[in-house]
Structures are given as structure tokens and as C-alpha cells.
Amino acid sequence: MRTAAVIGTGLIGTSAALALTARGITVHLEDADPDAARTAASLGAGTTEESTEPVDLAIIAVPPALVGRVLAEAQRRSLARCYTDVASVKAGPREAMAKLGCDAGSYIGGHPMAGRETSGPLAARADLFEGRPWVLTPTAETATEVLNAALELVALCGGMPVVMDAAAHDRAVALVSHAPQLVSSLVAARLEHADETAVRLAGQGVRDVTRIAASDPRMWLDILSANAAVVADVLEELAVDLNTAVGSLRALAAGGAEGAEQGAAGIEAVMRRGNQGQARIPGKHGAPPTRYETVVVAIGDQPGELGRLFREAARAGVNVEDVAIDHSAGRRVGLVQLSVEPSAVHQLEAALVERGWDVRD
């Protein structure tokens, strides 16, 4: 790839343009608002001059409802040899393209799973897609050349390509993005008229649950409109569980042995399902959780013994990730299991032995 066009210089379009420009590709920038395109150019994302010949790849970075029309218009003026988009839904745009008679062979759907709370070109960053999944939705009609151009785009942006069917994609983003967004807004909406003292008690939990409730309603209306039926399905399933949870709480509040037992079982069940679902979410960079190794130390029964052990580990520069203690060895001694990074095991053992601790094999 030597040349590209970005249509729509918002957060995503400008970030992709910055990444491509940084890799030496000539990027032509367009936007319905010329100021937005000039701002992107001013950031170093490319040029606002039109290309005199078809570019290798055009990236359509406009709201989902406009993708079909913009693609049809771009194909009409032969803007590029290959086309992709970055819209956060995939089935709707494809239907619109079919209706508008677009050439399906030169297009591949795309959706980089990246974003920020702030929008517009000024929020753009060349590393926005680094390590993030980038969904591609080829069909039987998609030319191999087009798939490869999209794979090159993803690689140049540092993303991780994930090939999916358009409908499966839309269900997936409803589950992991669109429904959570609306639920976060619903939780935050409860605080709109809450007492000032109540809001003062907010801690990290509700702060995390409602962080994305600060998102732009206009942008989200575009996204949710384009995936409305699928999101409604997910939220209706959630509403069933919510009503069950309310019923369980009412049973607990009413007291009475049998009702309380059923209520407790209901609440515990939904929380355990939450544990299971939460555990499936991959870590920040999609990496599997680190496996720690264990260093076992026998400690005496004197007050403060464990505190001293932690201070010694800190002094040795070792981060203790988890700890468990077993008193069953007898009243006078406890076995402490320190979980640490595999690379730190030797260092910690050596430091503790040197300071006179009883390190066990």
C-alpha cells in the first residue's frame, strides 16, 4: 500500500490516517466539514488535496447510517481500488450498499474495537488501535486483493485482525459494547436527582460502572440506531434477570424462612453467573493472565511477623501478587505462600534466606 484516502476525519478516521502517514503512506483526507479535514491535516494526518488517480485503499469513517451512500458515491468517482469502513455495526451498512447497487467485490466491512470518551480529530492518536481487535467481515464476493489490503491496514495500525460474519459481529458488539453502554447510562441516571450527601458516598465501584455514561449521546444514538433490534434483544434478556433479582430481594425483605432461602439462592445465582461472565473478559491487552509461582516461608507466632515479611519482600524489590497463609502446621508456626512473578522467585528466596527467614521448598 502506497496511497490511501480517509473519508471522515473524526477520531477513528484521523487516528488511522496518523498511523498510515507515520508508516510513509500518502493519505488524502476528506470530510463533509472542511474544517475537520484541515484540523486533521494540521495534526500531520495527511493532505486535504485530492488524489489525481485511484488510491490503493479508501477508508470510510462516517456514521453507520451514511456508510452505504458514501461508498456508492466514492465508487462512482473511482476513488480507490479497494474500500473498507470502520462503522461499529456491519449488517445494516451491507444492506444499504446492496440497495444502492454498490460493487460488493471491492468492499470489505471493518470495525476497529477502539475509541475514547472524547471524539473529533483533536482526540486522535496514531497508537489508538495498538493491540486492539479489528474485525473484518469478508463475504464470498470479497476479492482476495481487498481482504489483503484491509489486513495490511490493520497491521500498519498495530491492530489484531479478527474475521467474523456480519450478523455475529453485531450480536457480539451488542453484548460487549452497546448494551453495557445503555446500562451504564441507566445506572448513572439514578444519580441525576439524588441527594448531594448520597453522591458524596460514591466510590470506585459506581465510578467504574458509570464511566462510559459520560459518552456523547449523539454519537451513541447513531450507533444504537444502526443495531437497535439486536441491542433490544440483549436488554430484554437482561430485563428478565433484573426482574428475577428484584423478586429475590423482595423475598429476602419479606423474611420468612422459605422465601428468604429462595431469595438468597436467586441473588447468589445471578452474582455467580456475573463472576463467570466477568472472568471470561480478556485482560487489558488480550493477554492471558500471568501465572505466578509460589515461595513458601514459615513464620513464627510473634505479632507483626507477617508485616515484617512483606516489608522484606518490598525491600528486595519483589512485588507480592497474592498471599495465602496456613496455620494448620501448629500453634507456633504458620506457612505463608507468597505468589510472585516467576522471574522474581530466586531473588526473593535469596533475600529472605540472607535475612534469616525459614524458606521452605
Added chain:
Amino acid sequence: MRTAAVIGTGLIGTSAALALTARGITVHLEDADPDAARTAASLGAGTTEESTEPVDLAIIAVPPALVGRVLAEAQRRSLARCYTDVASVKAGPREAMAKLGCDAGSYIGGHPMAGRETSGPLAARADLFEGRPWVLTPTAETATEVLNAALELVALCGGMPVVMDAAAHDRAVALVSHAPQLVSSLVAARLEHADETAVRLAGQGVRDVTRIAASDPRMWLDILSANAAVVADVLEELAVDLNTAVGSLRALAAGGAEGAEQGAAGIEAVMRRGNQGQARIPGKHGAPPTRYETVVVAIGDQPGELGRLFREAARAGVNVEDVAIDHSAGRRVGLVQLSVEPSAVHQLEAALVERGWDVRD
């Protein structure tokens, strides 16, 4: 305060004991599980030996449903002159105490708004309460000496005392803690049986919304049981909004000009209410948001100009918090407004002027 007792050496009890011990107070540790008390002592939180005379303050750090019984028993053996608890609900324990004939004058309800995902003494930290609200719920019966002992406890732990009525407290924590916890679990529960590919698409948004879904179901069952009716009320209000949102999405999915317009208005309304509610949540340390000042720089129309400006600001060691750009001054020049900490204004202006930028007043 010279002496204290902590009954229940879990996360909260042990953390309070660590903070008090660090301030030179003799802390006597008790737990139904002697190993837990020994572990806390081993961490340096105090001694497992019983006090020979009444301590100044006893801190009851057991699950909400047990507070009444533990207080009654402690008062029977004259453990302390003043009593408080740390349970996350306040009305229920007070009713239990009245039924058990506890002395109301020597007790004051308390609830430090602090916690971690992990529980037990090994997760304890002396600085757990630093800067966090600590609710106290005195009544007309509470002796002034008891209120002052609790205020001293909060101060020694570095917390911020907030006096509230017990019922107002329970409604507040339902809003900012208990209901968000259950909703987080409900969102995470949707992922329990989701396709592996769908889960791979999870980003920071759903990760934040579901972080607390990893919490311990047993501990939360205790908390939710003790505040069940109030939490059910909050969740029923949320369910009404949820059903409205589903209706709006169905209207959007059905198409048709009028329905779509109503659906869009419904979704936008709930998201704007979410914006409002989210904005009321105080920052991490309860501090009001910083007010930034603006530095205005005129830039030319050359590609990359804004990128260079940001790099110069970074080189000057100034963090640009927000940026806005105004192209209306003409085609060849744009005015960039950089928002920075008030203390950084002079530094940034000096650095930019020195490097030849056109800084405006």
C-alpha cells in the same frame, strides 16, 4: 483514645486495627475464627490477648446480620466504654439492637466507604480509609462521648466523617453501591455463555462496567439481604427506564418516520440523564474538578502544524488537558486553545514564544 478492640478481623476490621496500631493505640483482636485473628496479629494489627479492663472503643466489624447480637454480647461483658460498627447498612442493625435490648447511648453506627475486591485480613491495609467518606449515624440517644470516640477513630484512620440519618444512608448506598453491584453482575452474566469471539472484542468500557462483578457473592448476599427492600426499590425504578429504552430501540428498529423520531428522542433522553448523573460523581479523592486556564496560539495552515505544537508543549513538560481549534479567523490561520493547569500557563507561554510561536493574549 488509648485502647481499642476489633471484633471481626476481616478486610475492614484488620485495616482499622492496622491504622490504630500505627498511631500507638493498643488494639485487642477477636474473631469467631481464631486463625483469622492470629493472621491479623501476625500482620502487626494488634494482639489476640484479651483486655483486662474495658477498652475506650470497640469496633464491631462483622456481617450486618450479626452486628446486633455481637453488640449485645460485648455490652454484656463490658468490653468497652463506646461501641461502633462498620456494617454497610445501618437501619437493620439498629432494629436488631433495639429488639435485643442493647444500650443505645453507648453505640454509634458507622460505615467507612472503602473496600477492595479481595477480602480477609491478608488484603488489609492501614491506608484503606485515607481520604474516604466514613458515615456516622448518631441519634438523639447517642452520648457525645461516643460520637467523639467515633470521630477520633475516623480521624486516626485518615477518613472523612459524614453524619447521616440511618435511613438516608441506606438509600444512598443502595444508589451508589448496592444497585450498581447487582447491575454490574447482570451485565457480566450476559457473557457467561457468549461466543469466544464475542468475548475477545471486549474493550475498556465493558471491562469497567463489569469490574465489580468479580466480587464475592457470599459477602454481597449478606449486604444485599440487610438492605433488600431499598435496593429492590432502586432496581424497580431502573427497570422502568430499561423497559422504556427497549421500547425506544424497537421503535428505531421498526423504522417509520414518526416512530423512529420518538425512539431517537427516548434514547437520547436516557443518555443525557446518564451524562447528568455521571457528572455529579465526585473525583477520585472527593476533590472538585480542576479548573484549567487557556493558552491561545495562532497556527498556520501547513500540514502537521498542530502536531508540532503538541510536541513542543510536551517538550516544555506541560500536560495539555484539553484542546479546541477555531478556523474562523481565516483560511490561512487557526486559533488553538490549549487548556492547562493554572500553574503551567507561564511555563508553556514562555516555551512557545521562545520557539517562535504566535501566542495570543
